[in-house]
Amino acid sequence: MTARPNLSLIDFCTVYDGEKFSDSIARSVRLAQRAEQLGYSRIWYSEHHNMRHIVSSAPAVLIAHIAAQTQSIRLGAGGVMLPNHAPYVIAEQFGTLAEMHPDRIDLGVGRAPGTDMNTLGRALRRSRDAAERFPEDILELHGYLSGNSRIPGVTAIPGTGTNVPIYVLGSSMYGAQLAAHLGAPYVFAGHFAPTHLEAATSHYRENFQPSELGSEPYCIAAVNVVLDQDHAAAQEQMRQVERRRVRAMVGRNGASISEEQLDALVASPQGRQIIDMLRYTAVGTPEEAVEYLEDFTKLAGADELMISLQGSTDEKASTSMEMLAQAWGL
Template identity: 70%
Template sequence: MGVTDNPHPKGDLTLSAPKPPLSLIDFCHIYPGETARESMARSVTLAQRAEELGYSRIWYSEHHNMKHIASSAPAVLIAHIGAKTEKIRLGSGGVMLPNHSPYVVAEQFGTLGELYPDRIDLGLGRAPGTDMNTLGRALRRDANAADHFPQDVMELEGYLAGRSRIPGVEAIPGAGTNVPLYVLGSSLYGATLAAQLGLPYSFASHFAPTHLEHAVSTYRENFQPSEKLAEPYVIAAVNVTAADTHEDAVRQLQGVYRERVRSMAGRGRFLTDEQLDGIIESHHGRQIIDMLRYTAVGTRDQISGYLEDFTRTAQADELMISLQATSQEEAMRGMDILAEAWELDPAHTAGAPGA
């Protein structure tokens, strides 16, 4: 499928309900020739502009040993960006909980919750966020740690609610902050767990599109109300490449495809353009590109129409946008176009689901 196709997901072309809020996920991408410091400085600029435009929240994802991603420590990054912004919600998308002690995560995000009241989210994933060598030798993580994810989530929730399961142990800061938790996932596992615990669910359809509809349906059909959340709440992630002309948006997305294939298939090796073209045309290359299946590409009206349909397909209460561009300038312009297309309200202040 070519980038010029820009197919709509299934559904009508307009929404009957109000448009859901838009949020962003920022991978703190390090562009060629750039340093991590420059990447993080750009993340501050992006957050400030997103706040001005009316985006609801920005999440930062935990990755390790990835040369082009600077968000290895979401809590530290959130603390810095929180000091440079005023009202936009900031959170993890997510913290890979099996990499950490739930108690330490409660202290970190409890600290953030005290520093920035009613602005902090804690999205939780069970994947390692890295390669197996880094996982075992550098992070020193038990290969079976992910098996304890449900218990770790409940333990963490207890610390933040002031109901520690360990006598005489409290998270300070943390206890009583009730930082809202979100279960992240790309399969039925996370959907089922979020439904059982009565927590909001965020699906990673921006890079793992295959099980979107099944997972969301499973979550909604099996949701059990909790003291945190009375009704199911779905955040669905989707890629956006927006530009002033369709041709420019297509050019940008083609560049994104090439860099993604280069990074994932090249594994750090130098690839000539001819070699890269060959990989892109291969089955493996097409699989990598298909990870970005849910991508809105084009002008303001094209983006708006695609996202309206995607909202229905994903049964989404909120959209988490991954801006796909080949430079920060293009990403910033795309963010402006998207805000205009979605008619965001700069006066809007986001809250946690059910808040």
């Protein structure tokens, strides 16, 4: 039997109704500590801005806090939205992390803004053409971290020589093409962007060009998980997850809509489109989830799976993490 791939986690540091931001951060620490005990390979945190239910706006700071309270699990950004920043600053941040926590730090980079257009232009002050420099920014960042700066006389201190691994994130063909061209490890966001999964991961493997960023292709595929010991209970959890996702997409007015109004939104074409973002979700008992994830691994050609834990409550999502670890044999 072929060995199952490693399992990792993505933590969105969600703030639930009635919570303080510090409550979410404390929960993320506990999640990482438990994931480490269970044998998960890594946890990543994604840069988001101006989203009232997500507090991972500063991944490097969050990683430093959690790394100080764990021992061995790899921690990283999934990812830093690189066009929001100067590559030099990111090299210094993650170089600092690597010096404090050797061989535990990853750096996934994406080109999306991670926020709304108002925040992007007025608060982050990101230029309109910043995303066009993404390929060059990755190479500049790699130069700082590898000790081969592309700017004469400029060294990332700390950062130089740490060789923090850089992963290219993607949710479309663009990321796959870029990762293959650069010879970098690739991560596909199957947990919210299912459309191009097979085409993107296949293109990446077939067109990979070895480089200083990677000698052979390495593909991580993200996928959702909703587990319960009872199949029907897992299905009900999934229904609640879908409704919460549709409500959240309404925006700041989502909290005020009635259940009847939410029913109509869920049944609408827009609601179904939002729900389809969760197409790749393992729903059911632990045994059913293992079967689904094994099939998903083959579909995506994945070397590693990154799990987005879903659930009708945070407690149920945490229980899913426990059950999956046992069923997968971590």
